[in-house]
Amino acid sequence: MTESAGSPSFVAGGAELPFNPADGAFQADPFPAYGRLRDQFPVLRGPLGAFLVSRYEDCELLLRDRRMGKDFANSKFFQQIMGEAGDNPPPFLGLGLDDWDAKLFMLTDPPEHTRLRGLVSQAFTPAMIKDLRVSVAATVEELLGELPERFDLMERLATPMPIRVLGTMLGIPAEEQAQFTRWSVEIAGLLDLDVALPPEVAEARRTAVAACTSYFLKLAEERADGDGQDLVSQLVRARDQGSMLTTQEIAATCVLLVVAAQETFSNLLGNAAVVFARQPKAFTRLAEQPETTDATLDEVMRLEPPAHQVGRIALERMELHGHVIEPGDAVILLVASANRDERVFPEPDTLDIERKGPNHLSFGRGIHYCLGAPLATMMAEEALRGLTARITSLALAEETVAYKPGMGLRGPARLPVMVRKRVS
Ligand code: HEM
DSSP: OEEETTEEEEEETTEEEOOOTTSHHHHHOOHHHHHHHHHHOSEEEOGGGOEEEOOHHHHHHHHHOTTEEOOGGGSHHHHHHHHHHTTSOOOGGGTTOTTOOSOOGGGOOTTHHHHHHHHHHGGGSHHHHHHHHHHHHHHHHHHHSSOOSEEEHIIIIITHHHHHHHHHHHTOOGGGHHHHHHHHHHHHGGGOOOTTOOHHHHHHHHHHHHHHHHHHHHHHHHTTTOOOOSHHHHHHHHHHTTOSOOHHHHHHHHHHHHHHHHHHHHHHHHHHHHHHHHOHHHHHHHHHOGGGHHHHHHHHHHHSOSBOEEEEEESSOEEETTEEEOTTOEEEEEHHHHTTOTTTSSSTTSOOTTOOSSOOSTTOOGGGOOTTHHHHHHHHHHHHHHHHHHEEEEEESSSSOOBOSSSSBOOBSOOEEEEEEOOO
16 A cells, blocks of 8 residues: 555555545445456455455355355454554454454354354244234334435434344344444444544444343343244254354354344445435336336345445465465455446446346355345335335435445445425
8 A cells, every 4th residue: 555645545566546445535436446446456455465356257256165264353364453453453243352252153164154054044034034024014114104304314214224123033122122223333333344443433332242242141041941933032942952052152143133234234225215316217116116126126236235345264375367365365355346347237337127147246145145135125125115105206405425434334324315205
């Protein structure tokens, strides 16, 4: 990295590529920078030594490549970051936390990953998702209520919705859900690997994870010997029936679900609303032809993915576009860039619900493919159903969208909208 005009830019192949994740222009629209990466530097050694990969074909293959692991904690990359962070390590995905002796299974490799994911998958079967739909629809009704003509869509729906749904899945009593919503916003920050995190922000995240973990440890104890159908009760039964599952792992898994669902889903809804505000015909079509919802959601997810990157740690030496990647190196797959790769998607910046061809990478691929994808899709369908039942169009109430900071996840920090209400 060098300094140019006061802002960092990468040096790649002897040429400078202006690309500063903290820059306002990049935050407002990162896609032109991704396009330059795909054309000129399909693999680029970025800040902190991680390799950025930007083309669809490479991202897709590497997501499924078993020479790529996820055990960040034991990687040379992560040790180096922790070294640089000194006294204020970012509480990235629960790593670097005191008193934490279970890993989030998203960050494990087989066989540990297979065991833990297998146990949790029972809560995400199509039948379970179908059963949850009614309560998700009721949550949407309650949150949207009688809509005013102007409101903040993040505050009203996108932020509270995921934790409310997870609360139901995990069996969290209604009166305890408010504190949960507060924790979840802090905990969602665990996906953010920021070495320059202000100490008070890092501390707030650590405190929230500790509180939430103790809460789940207690809940797991209370659910012992019960016959509840919620996920915590199911995991406790699995533990007691000899599934080699510890109470710490149960708590860590519940925290993981909050981390994995909160920001991703709220970004999905926020990003979808921005697309619909800018392309009102797409929203009208959704209301008039609800059968196009799935195809529309797929396109919104391709164009504006809630998570722009997915990380891996190389387990073996490999070469890619002339770069040598050594074991322990971090590889960042820029799925948001891959989704707009013109080598794969004709007119990649256009929303086209008739599009044929390969799927987007927004839910990942391979053994870590998003466990919550069917749930997230069902939740988004219900949220859109709630909106189209109430309004005929929505417009942005502010000229520019204020995005949340960071390069890993992307979604509006707030989204004031003005809506035209449906006359019933
Ligand atoms: C629109 C919303 C969502 C998006 C875009 C999203 C995206 C992703 C992606 C890209 C991965 C793969 C990570 C990797 O390969 O390293 C992932 C994994 C995961 N997601 Fe989601 N996610 C969403 C919602 C949810 C929800 C609602 C839940 C659960 C309630 C969830 C639970 C998980 C879990 C547990 C994993 C880890 C899977 C594993 O490592 O085996 N996600 N998600």
